[in-house]
Amino acid sequence: MVRVVLLLMMxxxxxxxxxxxxxxxxxxxxxxxxSDGGAPGVAGYGEHGLTDRMTLVFSASRTRxxxxxxxxxxxxxxxxxxxxxxxxxLGLGLHDGDAAARGALAIGRGVRIMGLDGWISGETEVIxxxxxxxxxxxxxxxxxxxxxxxLWTQLSVTGDMQIRxxxxxxxxxxxxxxxxxxxxxxxxxxxxxxxxxxxxxxxxARISLGIWAEF
Numbered sequence: 001m002v003r004v005v006l007l008l009m010m011x012x013x014x015x016x017x018x019x020x021x022x023x024x025x026x027x028x029x030x031x032x033x034x035s036d037g038g039a040p041g042v043a044g045y046g047e048h049g050l051t052d053r054m055t056l057v058f059s060a061s062r063t064r065x066x067x068x069x070x071x072x073x074x075x076x077x078x079x080x081x082x083x084x085x086x087x088x089x090l091g092l093g094l095h096d097g098d099a100a101a102r103g104a105l106a107i108g109r110g111v112r113i114m115g116l117d118g119w120i121s122g123e124t125e126v127i128x129x130x131x132x133x134x135x136x137x138x139x140x141x142x143x144x145x146x147x148x149x150x151l152w153t154q155l156s157v158t159g160d161m162q163i164r165x166x167x168x169x170x171x172x173x174x175x176x177x178x179x180x181x182x183x184x185x186x187x188x189x190x191x192x193x194x195x196x197x198x199x200x201x202x203x204x205a206r207i208s209l210g211i212w213a214e215f
Contacts, residue, residue: 019087019106019121021077022049032192032210039063043208053077057089067097073104084109089125098129108140118143134160134173142180150182150190175199178206188214 022028026049034041041063048056053076060070073091084107091102108121124137135158142152155177161170178196185191194208 019077019085019108021051021053021075021080021087022047022055024049024052026214028212028214030192030210030212032194032208034063034206034208036063036206037204039065041066043210050074053080057091068094069096070094071100071102073102075104095127095129095134098131100127100129102127113141113143116143116145130163132160132162134158148184152180154178154180154196172200174203176203176206182212 026047028045028047030043030045032043034043041061043061044059046058050056055075057073057075058071059073060068062068071091071093073089075087075089078086078088087106089102089104089106093100093102095102102125104123104125106121106123108119111118111120118141120139120141122137122139125135127134127136136156138154138156140152140154142150144150156175157172158174158176159170159172176196176198178194180192180194182190182192190212192208192210192212194206194210196206198204198206
């Protein structure tokens with residue numbers, strides 16, 4: 001169950017491992033190509049289990065014509081023996097080309113949905129630069145079918161607040177709903193297809209095709 005949940009949690013644009021640690025000595029890598037409102041982009045993500053409870057996380061992404069994003073984070077779970085898993089993460093990197101710091105809290109648990117193994121999770125993160133603070137909250141629900149096909153749905157809300165001018169009013173910048181699927185093509189490899197739509201005015205359609213590998 002834990003392994004199923006871990007694999008379903010990997011959303012290529014995410015920079016956190018959620019409340020489930022990778023496990024000491026375990027690695028996970030993903031790479032994807034995206035189209036966001038017609039603009040192509042690429043994204044990479046990796047995890048390395050430092051201990052049974054601590055995970056080193058790498059992520060990077062860029063859309064053509066846009067500034068880069070890259071982050072290195074340390075994620076750690078809390079209270080590992082509970083049904084509901086909790087975790088935190090702290091990171092440093094680039095956010096839209098600016099030096100940034102990141103903090104995140106996550107919660108989740110394995111569930112049974114219509115007789116299938118699945119999971120439910122939520123995560124809140126804050127990314128701060130010298131000029132702005134961006135916040136994001138997301139909720140995810142997923143299952144693994146009898147044929148090992150993994151399916152999930154996700155809802156995310158993003159907002160920001162400008163620091164200069166001093167503490168300008170916060171604003172909602174995006175509400176996005178999406179679906180994803182991961183098809184196994186080997187014992188430790190999956191091909192992924194993800195699609196989402198911005199629900200706010202002017203929201204874009206985003207499509208992603210990628211590959212996951214665990215080793």
